[in-house]
Amino acid sequence: MSIQDHYEDLGFAKIDHSRKARNGFSEVVFCEGKTPDQVTQIAQSILKHQDNLLATRADAAHFAAVLAIASDASYDERARVISVIRYPITQIGIVAVVSAGTADQPVAEEAALTAEALGCHVNRFSDVGVAGIHRLMAVIDDIRRADVIIAVAGMEGALVSVLGGLVDIPVLAVPSGIGYGANFGGVTTLLAMINSCASGVAVHNIGNGFGAGYMAATICRQIDRRIREAKGEQ
Amino acid sequence: MSIQDHYEDLGFAKIDHSRKARNGFSEVVFCEGKTPDQVTQIAQSILKHQDNLLATRADAAHFAAVLAIASDASYDERARVISVIRYPITQIGIVAVVSAGTADQPVAEEAALTAEALGCHVNRFSDVGVAGIHRLMAVIDDIRRADVIIAVAGMEGALVSVLGGLVDIPVLAVPSGIGYGANFGGVTTLLAMINSCASGVAVHNIGNGFGAGYMAATICRQIDRRIREAKGEQ
Amino acid sequence: MSIQDHYEDLGFAKIDHSRKARNGFSEVVFCEGKTPDQVTQIAQSILKHQDNLLATRADAAHFAAVLAIASDASYDERARVISVIRYPITQIGIVAVVSAGTADQPVAEEAALTAEALGCHVNRFSDVGVAGIHRLMAVIDDIRRADVIIAVAGMEGALVSVLGGLVDIPVLAVPSGIGYGANFGGVTTLLAMINSCASGVAVHNIGNGFGAGYMAATICRQIDRRIREAKGEQ
Amino acid sequence: MSIQDHYEDLGFAKIDHSRKARNGFSEVVFCEGKTPDQVTQIAQSILKHQDNLLATRADAAHFAAVLAIASDASYDERARVISVIRYPITQIGIVAVVSAGTADQPVAEEAALTAEALGCHVNRFSDVGVAGIHRLMAVIDDIRRADVIIAVAGMEGALVSVLGGLVDIPVLAVPSGIGYGANFGGVTTLLAMINSCASGVAVHNIGNGFGAGYMAATICRQIDRRIREAKGEQ
C-alpha cells in the first residue's frame, strides 16, 4: 500500500486527514447520530489542519456548538448544512440543481451547498416538475449549460427521465423522500429513478443531496484536472 | 335483494348471464388456468345466449378448441385475445391507447381489443415514451380527441405523468410489466404510476390491459347513456 | 409545442395558470410540506387570477394563514381541506362517495369536497362495509344513480369488489390507510384493490381522496362536454 | 416428558408412529422434495402399522411408485393427492369447501380430500366469487349447515370477508395463489385475508389446502369428542 495515510484519533472517531490527498476533498462531517460535542471536536480537528469545514445533517444544537469554536460559521437551516469557509476554493465547473416541487428544495439545497463548498458554480432551477412540462421547457437551455445536472424529485420522479431525454450531459438523480401513500418515504421514487428509460442517468440514496453534490464536484474536478493537463499546467 | 339474478351452472363454473343487465357487458372469459375444454364449454354457454364472445389470456390451444365450436372465431396472438362477434356492437365513444415502447404493445393491444369489443372506437399511439418527448408532442393533439386515454408503459412509467399533465380527460394507467433489474416484473412501474404527480390518473394491475379496456368502455358507456338521456332517448 | 403556456414564478414555486385551459381545473394546492406562508402566497396568486381556491392536506396553521388574506375561506378539519369559492361552479355530474367504516370518513370527505369544488353533485354513503352486507344492499339502488362511484375502504378493501360486481358505472377505489397489523398503513388494501376480481375498477394511492375526487370530476366533465357537443352547444 | 413417543428411523426420515396418539391423525406424507423411492419407503412404514395412507403434493411418479406397493392406491391428479384407505374412518363432522373460481379448485380439492380422509363429510361449493354475489347467496343456506367452512380464493380474496359476515361458524381461509400482476403468487390474497374485516376467520398458507383440511378435521374431531363425552361414551 503505497499511500502515506494518516489520521487523528479522537477515541470516538478517527479523523482522516489523508482523505484530501486521496479523494480530493477533506472529510465532510455527517452530524446525524453524533452529539454536538463530538461534532465540535471533529470540526476543531479539521479546522486546525487549515481546511474549510462542511457539516451536513446538522441541527440547531450542532450549529450552536460549532459557532462557539468558529464564530465565522454559517448555517442553512433548510438544508441543515454548516460551513466554515476560510480558504479560497478553486472553481472547477458548473452544476445545475433542478428540483421538481417546493417540498424537494431542502434536499436540492443540500446538494447545491455541497457542490458550492467543493468549488462548483451552482445554478438552481426549482418547481419544474413534469405535471406542467412547459415550466421545464422554459429553462431547459439554461440547464444545458452545466457540466453536470443534479435532479431532485419525489413522488414518481418522472422529472429525471424527461430531463435525461433532453440533454447530453450527466444527470445525477436524487429521490427527495417527498410523497405519500405508497411512496414509502422515497423508495418508490428511488426504484423509479433506477428504472429510468433515459440514458446518462445514475442514482443516489433517498435524500442524499450531499452525495449528489459530492459526485457532481468529483466529475467537475476531473474535467478541471484534464483541462489543466491539456494546457500542460499540472 | 331485488335483482333478478340467474346463472348457468357447469359444475366447474357458474356462467353469470345476469351480468350484462347488472354490469352492462357479458362475462368475459379469462382463459389462464382453465383447460381448453373448460373454455369451450363456457364459450358455448355464452354464445347460445345470443352474446358475442370475448376471451382473454388465451393460448393457441384455447383458440383451437374454441374454433372447433365457432368457426367464425378470430385470434390475436400478440394480445392473446379470442373474439366471436355475431351481433352488432353499439358504438359508445373514443379511446386512445398510448404505449411507451415496442415491448409494451401486447398489453396495449389487449386493452384496445377489449375496448373495441365493448363498443369503443380505438386510436392507437405506439412508441411515444418520454426518453424522446418530441414523439409524444407530435401526436398529443390527436390523443386529446378521445373520451378516455389508456396509457401503457413499463420501466418507470413516466409517460403517464407527462400525459396526465398535458390533457384534461381521464387517463387509465397500465404497467406493462416490461423492465429489467429492479423493475420486479412491473411492480416498480405500478408504484410509480400510483404515485404520479399528475391528476386525473387512475391505475390498473400489471399487464391488465383487459381491465383498462373494460374501465374505458364503462366510462364511454356512461357518457353514451347520459347523452341519450339528455336527448330524451332512454 | 403549440400550447400557449404561462406561469407565475414565486421563486419557491411556479404557479401554473395555464392548467385550467390545459387540464380543465385550476391548480389545487397540496399543503403538506409547504409553510403557511408559502401556501398563502400561492393562494394569493391563484385568487388574483379570478379562480376559486382548493387546498388539501391543510392543517390549522395553513388555514389561519389563508384566512388572514381571504376572510371567506372555509375549512373542513376532518378532511383537512380549505376552500374559497367566489365564482359559480358549473354543475357537471353526480358522484357517489361510498365508505366502508367510520374511520374511513376523512379520506372519503377529502374526495367528496374535491369533487364538489370541481362541480360535481356528491351523494355520501357511510359505514356500508361487507362484514354486514345488508347495509350495502339497502342503499345500492341509490348508489347506482351516480355517474362515477368513489369507494373508500381500509383493511382488505372487499367493499370495492362487491360494489364492482353490483354496478355498471366506473368505480374509483381509494385505500383509506385504515387497518392494523399486517395492513402496513394501507399497502395491503391497495394491493387487494389492484387485484380486485371485479371489472370497471381503477385505483388511487393510499389516502388519496383528492386524486379520486379529481378523477371523478374529470370523468363527469367529459360526460358534460359530450352532452353539450351532442346538443350542439360547444 | 411423560408421553411414550416412538418412531421408525429410515435413515433419511424418522416416521412418527406416535403422532396418531399425540395429534389424533397419522403422519400425512408431503411428497414435494422427496424421491418416489423415499415416498414409497415411508408409505410402507405407515401401511404396515395398520394405518390408512394420505400423501399430498404427489406427482405421477410418486403415484406410480406407491401403486407398485399398494395396488389399491388411488390418485387425484388435480389435487395431487394419493390415498390408500384400508380401515374404516370414523365420521366426525361436516365441512363446507367453498371456492371463488374455477382455477381455485385444485387447492379446494386438496382441502376436501384431506378432510374426507380424516373423517369429515365434505360439501363442495364452486365458482361463487363475489364479482357475482347472487351465486353465493343462492347456496349460503346450504353452506351454513357445516361445522367448519374452508374458503379458497385467489386475487383479492374478498369471498372470505363476505362469507365471514354471513355465517356464525368458523371460516378457514386459504389463498389459492391464483392471480396475476401484483398478486405475487398469492401474497396479496394472504395479506388481504389476514386483514379481513369479518370476525370468525383464521388463515392458512398460500395453496395449503392440506393445512385447512387438517384444521377443519381437528375442529370436527373436538366436536365429536365432546359430544361423546356429553353422552358419556368416552
Next chain:
Amino acid sequence: MSIQDHYEDLGFAKIDHSRKARNGFSEVVFCEGKTPDQVTQIAQSILKHQDNLLATRADAAHFAAVLAIASDASYDERARVISVIRYPITQIGIVAVVSAGTADQPVAEEAALTAEALGCHVNRFSDVGVAGIHRLMAVIDDIRRADVIIAVAGMEGALVSVLGGLVDIPVLAVPSGIGYGANFGGVTTLLAMINSCASGVAVHNIGNGFGAGYMAATICRQIDRRIREAKGEQ
C-alpha cells in the same frame, strides 16, 4: 336474500343489530380511530338493545366516556378492553391462552377477555416460550384439556410449532408484534406462523387478540350447538 337484516343508522356508523342472529354474537366495538363520543353513541345503541358490551383497542378517554353512560363498565388497561356485562353469558367451552413471554401478555389478555365475554372458560399459561422448553412441558397436560388453544408469541413464534406438534386440538396463532431488528413489528412472526411445520394451526393478524378470542368462541359455540343437538335440546 332471505335474512331479515336491520341496523340503526347513527350517521357516522350503522349499528348492525342483526349480527347476533347472523353471526352468533353482538357487534364488538373497535375503538381505534373512533372518537370517545362516537364510541359512546355506539355503546348506547348496543346497550339499549339488551346486549352486553365489548369494546377493544380502547384508551383511557374512551373508557371515561363510556363510564359516563354506563357506571358498571369495567376496563382492562393492559388489554385495552372495555366491558359491560349485564346479561348472563351462556358457558360454551374451554380456551387455553398460551403466551411465550411477558411482553406478549397484552395481546394474550385481549384474546382471553374476548373469549370470556363470549362465554368461554379461559385458562391462561404465561411465559412458556421455547427458549426454556421445560416450562412448556410442565403445563402441557393442562393445556390439552381445552377445546381450543390460542398461542400468542413474538420474535420467531416457535411456540406455535412446538405446541402444534404436542396436541390434537385446534391451535389459533397470534403474532404479538413483539420483537426487534428484523422482526418488522410482527411481520416475521406472522410469516413464520403461516409457515409452521405443525398441522392443526391457523393464523390471525398481528396483535389481533380479539380475532383469536372470537374465533375460539365461534369454535366453542359450534361444539356447544352440536352437543345440544345431540342431546335433542335444540
Next chain:
Amino acid sequence: MSIQDHYEDLGFAKIDHSRKARNGFSEVVFCEGKTPDQVTQIAQSILKHQDNLLATRADAAHFAAVLAIASDASYDERARVISVIRYPITQIGIVAVVSAGTADQPVAEEAALTAEALGCHVNRFSDVGVAGIHRLMAVIDDIRRADVIIAVAGMEGALVSVLGGLVDIPVLAVPSGIGYGANFGGVTTLLAMINSCASGVAVHNIGNGFGAGYMAATICRQIDRRIREAKGEQ
C-alpha cells in the same frame, strides 16, 4: 427428558434457573417491554440465586428501580446495560469488538459489555470503516489476536467482508441499524452481511449487540472447556 429443569414462577414471568446448567450462563434480562417493577422482581429472583445480573435494553427508569434493590448496580447509558457483578467471573477468552463509525458504538458497547459480563476479555476498535481503509489496516494485527471478532457496522456493512477476508478467526456480524434513505433501519445492512463474499462470517439481528456478545462468549467458553479437558482438568 433427562434434564432436571426448574424455574421460579413470578406470575408474569417464569425465571429459568436451570439455564446456567443447561446453556452455561444465567438468564439475561431483556428490559424492553417490561415495566421497571417487573424488571426489579426478575432481578431479585436472579440475585437471590447467587448469580450476577446482566440486563439489556434498560432505560433510566429500569436502572433507578434496580438501584433501589441493588445499590451496587452500574449502568452504561449509551449501551443501555445494567450490571450487578457480585461473584467472580471466570476468564474464558479474548473478543475483539470492531465498529465502523461513531454512531455504531452503542450497539458495539452492548456487545462488549455482554461479552465482558460473561467472562471474555474485550478489545475495542472504533471508527475503522472501509471508506478510509488505512485506519483498519493500522489495527488489523491487534484484531487478529482475539478468539472471536464482533464486527458492528451500519450503511452497507462492507467492514464485515473486508475483515472476513483478512483474518482466520470467526467473525460475528451485527448490523447497527445506522443508515439513512434506503437503509430501512438496518435491513439493507443485514442483507448485505448475510450476502458477504467473505467466509467465516455469521450474522445477528439488527442492533443485537447482546446476541453477538453472548455468541462470542459461547465460543470462548467452548475453547476454555476443551483446553481444560486437554489439560485433564474437567
Next chain:
Amino acid sequence: MSIQDHYEDLGFAKIDHSRKARNGFSEVVFCEGKTPDQVTQIAQSILKHQDNLLATRADAAHFAAVLAIASDASYDERARVISVIRYPITQIGIVAVVSAGTADQPVAEEAALTAEALGCHVNRFSDVGVAGIHRLMAVIDDIRRADVIIAVAGMEGALVSVLGGLVDIPVLAVPSGIGYGANFGGVTTLLAMINSCASGVAVHNIGNGFGAGYMAATICRQIDRRIREAKGEQ
C-alpha cells in the same frame, strides 16, 4: 419547443434520429422483447443514417438476423452485444471497468463494449473482490489513471465502497445480479451500493452494464467538450 426533432416511424417503433444531436449518441437498440425482424428493421434505419450500430441484450437469433443485412456486424456472446462500426469514433477519455468476480464479467463486458463504442478507451480489471483485498491493491494505481470507474459486483457489493474510499474520480456502481439465497437477484447488492459509506459513487440498475457504459461516456464527452472549449476548438 425550439428543438428540431425528427424520427422515422416504423409502425412498431419510432427511430429517434435527433437523439445524436440532442443526447450526443445515436439510439442504442435494446433487443430484449423485440423480434429478430424488429431489431433488423431498426438496425437498417440506423445504418442508413450513416451511424454506427450498437445493440445490447442480443441473443444468437438477433445476431443472425442483423448479420444478414450487415455482414460486418460483430457479436460478443458473453456480453450479448452486437456492433457495426463503419465510421471512426472520436476518442474522448479513459474508463476503468473493475469487476469483483469471474461471474460478474458479462455485465462488466456490456459496460466496457458500450463505453468503447461511444469513444472511450477502456481498461479492464477482473476478479479483484474484497475477500482478498491485496488483489485490488495490486492494481489500484492503474485504476486511478481513468476518468471514470465502472465497478461491477454481486453479493454484498463491498468492492464499491472500498474503491470509493481509495480514489478521487467518479465511481459508477453496477450490481451484477450475481449472488444466492437472500441476494434476490441483485436487489441486496443494489441496496448496499445505494447505501455505500464512500462518497463519489452513483448507482445503476441491476445488470445495467449498458447504462454505466453510457454514463461513463457522457462524463468523458463532457470532459472532452470542455478541453476543446478551453483550447478554443469548439
Next chain:
Amino acid sequence: MSIQDHYEDLGFAKIDHSRKARNGFSEVVFCEGKTPDQVTQIAQSILKHQDNLLATRADAAHFAAVLAIASDASYDERARVISVIRYPITQIGIVAVVSAGTADQPVAEEAALTAEALGCHVNRFSDVGVAGIHRLMAVIDDIRRADVIIAVAGMEGALVSVLGGLVDIPVLAVPSGIGYGANFGGVTTLLAMINSCASGVAVHNIGNGFGAGYMAATICRQIDRRIREAKGEQ
C-alpha cells in the same frame, strides 16, 4: 500493508494462494456461474500448489471436467460438492449437523462435507424437526458432545430456537430454502432464525451449507490453536 500477499492471475480469475496463510484454509471453488473449463483451470492452479481441492455448487459437467485432470476426484451429487483429498487433513474438532426434514439434507450435507474437508469430525442428525419433538429429545445428548452445531431447517425454522434453548455450545443456523406458499424460498426461515428467541445462535445465508461448514471449522480451528498454545505446542 505489511502482508506478503500473492495470487496467480488466470485472466478471468485471480487464484488467491495466500488465503491459506491469511484465512487458514485454501480457496474453495464456488462453481455456480463458472464454466467447466474455468473450474478446471482454477482446480489445476490449486492442486499444483500442493493443496486439497474443495469445489461447491458443482454440477455433473463440472465434475466430468475436473475428473479429466484429477482421476482421484470424488463427487457428492446431492450436496453438489467435488473434493480431491491428496494431503492429510489435521483433525480439529467435532461438528454436529442437525437437519429438520428429509428435504433439508442437501444443504446439511454441503455443510457436513465442507466441515469434513476442513478437518472436522462430523456427526449427522436427520429429520428431527419440532413437529415431533421427541425425535430431537432422543438424540440431544449426542448433539451436545460437539464443539459447534450446524442446524439446517426450512419452513419456520423453529428447530433452531428449540436447539438453542437446550445446549450451551454455538449454534450456526442455515435456512434450507425448503418451504412453500409464503416461505419465499427461505426468506421467512432466514428472518425467523435471525429473530430466534434463543441465545448462542448466529445465521448464514439461505442454502449456504458451505458458509456454515466453513464457520464451524473456523471455530474448531481456533479451539485447536488455543489447545496447542495451552500445551505449549505452537
